[in-house]
Amino acid sequence: MKEIGIFYGSTMGETEEAAEMIADVIGKDKAEVYNVGSVTVDEVEKYDKLIFGSSTWGLGELQDDWDTFIEKLKTLDLSNKKVALFGLGDQAMYSDTFVDAMGIIYDVVKEKGAEVIGGVLADDYDFNHSEALINDAFVGLPLDNNSQGDLTEERIRNWVDDLLKAF
Numbered sequence: 001m002k003e004i005g006i007f008y009g010s011t012m013g014e015t016e017e018a019a020e021m022i023a024d025v026i027g028k029d030k031a032e033v034y035n036v037g038s039v040t041v042d043e044v045e046k047y048d049k050l051i052f053g054s055s056t057w058g059l060g061e062l063q064d065d066w067d068t069f070i071e072k073l074k075t076l077d078l079s080n081k082k083v084a085l086f087g088l089g090d091q092a093m094y095s096d097t098f099v100d101a102m103g104i105i106y107d108v109v110k111e112k113g114a115e116v117i118g119g120v121l122a123d124d125y126d127f128n129h130s131e132a133l134i135n136d137a138f139v140g141l142p143l144d145n146n147s148q149g150d151l152t153e154e155r156i157r158n159w160v161d162d163l164l165k166a167f
């Protein structure tokens with residue numbers, strides 16, 4: 001059994017690709033990747049170290065497959081688990097709801113007792129508002145393949161470095 005479970009929801013494949021890249025950087029021997037559209041939350045219970053990823057759709061909504069999954073997540077006790085979050089979004093087109101889905105997942109996992117790790121300073125992003133922001137830091141890693149795609153790989157590498165120390 002691998003050490004870290006990565007769970008993502010993805011409509012056009014961007015979040016899926018990021019999840020796979022995160023797993024590659026962590027090491028495929030240590031991280032297993034799951035699509036929330038095709039697994040049950042029983043898989044979540046197996047891990048003490050978790051990474052959740054969602055893109056944001058509509059205006060500040062969860063990716064579709066997360067809708068059901070998050071309701072099931074609310075039935076779990078996540079205390080004693082460490083959770084890191086990442087979110088795909090578009091800060092230019094959706095500047096008022098940038099990576100909001102990450103904030104929605106954050107609220108649920110905190111409520112269920114998880115320790116959330118892997119926050120990221122907002123300095124390198126240019127947006128109006130985000131539900132995933134607390135003071136000057138995001139609750140996880142925002143990735144924007146639409147307007148800052150050239151930064152994605154480096155952001156993932158730096159973030160994973162920090163995560164592996166915090167897990």
Ligand SMILES: Cc1cc2nc3c(=O)[nH]c(=O)nc-3n(C[C@H](O)[C@H](O)[C@H](O)COP(=O)(O)O)c2cc1C
Nearest residue numbers: 010011012013014015055056060089090094098099
């Ligand atoms: C109709 C539509 C609505 C979107 N709404 C938001 C939004 O509210 N906030 C945001 O940050 N990004 C938003 N996005 C950008 C997507 O989150 C982004 O394209 C992401 O990379 C898609 O990832 P996925 O392929 O994994 O679903 C939206 C994109 C579309 C096409």
